[in-house]
Amino acid sequence: MDAALTEFPLLPITHDEMRFMLLALVDLILGLLIICILPFAWILKDGIGPDSVTTTGLEAVWKCLMSFYVGPAILLFGFLDQLLRIGVPADKPRSKKASIILWLVATTLLSLFSLLMLLIFFRL
Numbered sequence: 001m002d003a004a005l006t007e008f009p010l011l012p013i014t015h016d017e018m019r020f021m022l023l024a025l026v027d028l029i030l031g032l033l034i035i036c037i038l039p040f041a042w043i044l045k046d047g048i049g050p051d052s053v054t055t056t057g058l059e060a061v062w063k064c065l066m067s068f069y070v071g072p073a074i075l076l077f078g079f080l081d082q083l084l085r086i087g088v089p090a091d092k093p094r095s096k097k098a099s100i101i102l103w104l105v106a107t108t109l110l111s112l113f114s115l116l117m118l119l120i121f122f123r124l
Protein backbone atom coordinates (compact mmCIF):
# COMPACT_ATOMS: atom_id res chain seq x y z
CA MET A 1 0.00 0.00 0.00
CA ASP A 2 2.87 2.38 0.73
CA ALA A 3 4.33 1.75 -2.71
CA ALA A 4 1.07 2.88 -4.32
CA LEU A 5 1.09 6.10 -2.32
CA THR A 6 4.70 6.95 -3.15
CA GLU A 7 4.35 5.98 -6.80
CA PHE A 8 2.36 9.13 -7.65
CA PRO A 9 3.41 11.81 -5.18
CA LEU A 10 1.32 14.96 -5.05
CA LEU A 11 3.11 17.97 -6.39
CA PRO A 12 2.62 21.06 -4.27
CA ILE A 13 1.28 24.00 -6.25
CA THR A 14 2.68 27.33 -5.18
CA HIS A 15 0.73 30.56 -4.97
CA ASP A 16 2.37 31.91 -8.12
CA GLU A 17 1.62 28.76 -10.12
CA MET A 18 -2.04 28.79 -9.05
CA ARG A 19 -2.31 32.48 -9.97
CA PHE A 20 -0.72 31.79 -13.36
CA MET A 21 -3.09 28.87 -14.07
CA LEU A 22 -6.18 30.87 -13.08
CA LEU A 23 -5.02 33.85 -15.11
CA ALA A 24 -4.43 31.64 -18.16
CA LEU A 25 -7.91 30.10 -17.79
CA VAL A 26 -9.62 33.48 -17.40
CA ASP A 27 -7.72 34.92 -20.38
CA LEU A 28 -8.62 31.88 -22.47
CA ILE A 29 -12.33 32.21 -21.67
CA LEU A 30 -12.23 35.98 -22.23
CA GLY A 31 -10.55 35.48 -25.61
CA LEU A 32 -13.11 32.84 -26.56
CA LEU A 33 -15.94 35.20 -25.66
CA ILE A 34 -14.50 38.09 -27.67
CA ILE A 35 -13.23 36.18 -30.71
CA CYS A 36 -15.88 33.47 -31.14
CA ILE A 37 -19.10 34.31 -29.34
CA LEU A 38 -19.28 38.11 -29.78
CA PRO A 39 -19.27 38.00 -33.63
CA PHE A 40 -21.86 35.20 -33.56
CA ALA A 41 -24.03 37.32 -31.23
CA TRP A 42 -23.68 40.27 -33.63
CA ILE A 43 -24.94 38.14 -36.51
CA LEU A 44 -27.87 36.76 -34.51
CA LYS A 45 -28.90 40.04 -32.82
CA ASP A 46 -31.59 40.79 -35.40
CA GLY A 47 -32.76 37.25 -35.92
CA ILE A 48 -32.54 34.93 -38.91
CA GLY A 49 -35.14 34.38 -41.57
CA PRO A 50 -38.05 36.39 -42.87
CA ASP A 51 -38.94 37.71 -39.39
CA SER A 52 -35.58 39.43 -38.89
CA VAL A 53 -35.57 43.14 -38.08
CA THR A 54 -32.66 45.48 -38.77
CA THR A 55 -31.40 47.50 -35.81
CA THR A 56 -28.89 50.33 -35.85
CA GLY A 57 -27.03 52.52 -33.40
CA LEU A 58 -26.95 51.89 -29.68
CA GLU A 59 -29.93 49.57 -29.88
CA ALA A 60 -27.93 47.23 -32.14
CA VAL A 61 -24.96 47.27 -29.74
CA TRP A 62 -27.26 46.63 -26.76
CA LYS A 63 -29.01 43.71 -28.50
CA CYS A 64 -25.63 42.24 -29.47
CA LEU A 65 -24.21 42.48 -25.95
CA MET A 66 -27.34 40.94 -24.45
CA SER A 67 -27.48 38.10 -27.01
CA PHE A 68 -26.22 35.06 -25.11
CA TYR A 69 -25.42 37.57 -22.32
CA VAL A 70 -21.99 37.99 -23.89
CA GLY A 71 -21.64 41.60 -22.68
CA PRO A 72 -22.05 40.81 -18.97
CA ALA A 73 -19.81 37.77 -19.36
CA ILE A 74 -17.05 39.88 -20.93
CA LEU A 75 -17.36 42.44 -18.13
CA LEU A 76 -17.30 39.69 -15.50
CA PHE A 77 -14.23 37.95 -16.90
CA GLY A 78 -12.51 41.28 -17.58
CA PHE A 79 -13.02 42.24 -13.93
CA LEU A 80 -11.78 38.83 -12.78
CA ASP A 81 -8.73 39.19 -15.02
CA GLN A 82 -7.89 42.58 -13.50
CA LEU A 83 -8.51 41.19 -10.02
CA LEU A 84 -5.99 38.42 -10.65
CA ARG A 85 -3.44 40.79 -12.21
CA ILE A 86 -3.67 43.67 -9.73
CA GLY A 87 -5.37 42.26 -6.64
CA VAL A 88 -3.18 39.17 -6.32
CA PRO A 89 0.42 40.26 -6.86
CA ALA A 90 2.92 37.51 -7.51
CA ASP A 91 5.81 38.94 -5.53
CA LYS A 92 4.47 39.40 -1.99
CA PRO A 93 2.15 37.36 0.21
CA ARG A 94 -1.18 38.80 1.30
CA SER A 95 -2.42 39.32 4.82
CA LYS A 96 -5.21 37.11 6.12
CA LYS A 97 -7.76 39.95 5.88
CA ALA A 98 -6.86 40.72 2.27
CA SER A 99 -6.98 37.03 1.39
CA ILE A 100 -10.49 36.72 2.84
CA ILE A 101 -11.65 39.78 0.89
CA LEU A 102 -10.19 38.43 -2.35
CA TRP A 103 -11.79 35.04 -1.65
CA LEU A 104 -15.18 36.71 -1.13
CA VAL A 105 -14.82 38.71 -4.35
CA ALA A 106 -13.78 35.61 -6.30
CA THR A 107 -16.70 33.62 -4.84
CA THR A 108 -19.11 36.42 -5.76
CA LEU A 109 -17.77 36.55 -9.31
CA LEU A 110 -18.06 32.77 -9.64
CA SER A 111 -21.65 32.96 -8.38
CA LEU A 112 -22.46 35.72 -10.88
CA PHE A 113 -20.92 33.66 -13.67
CA SER A 114 -22.99 30.63 -12.61
CA LEU A 115 -26.15 32.76 -12.64
CA LEU A 116 -25.19 34.05 -16.07
CA MET A 117 -24.77 30.50 -17.37
CA LEU A 118 -28.18 29.54 -15.95
CA LEU A 119 -29.74 32.54 -17.69
CA ILE A 120 -28.11 31.56 -20.95
CA PHE A 121 -29.20 27.93 -20.77
CA PHE A 122 -32.74 28.50 -19.52
CA ARG A 123 -33.35 31.99 -20.97
CA LEU A 124 -35.13 33.26 -17.84
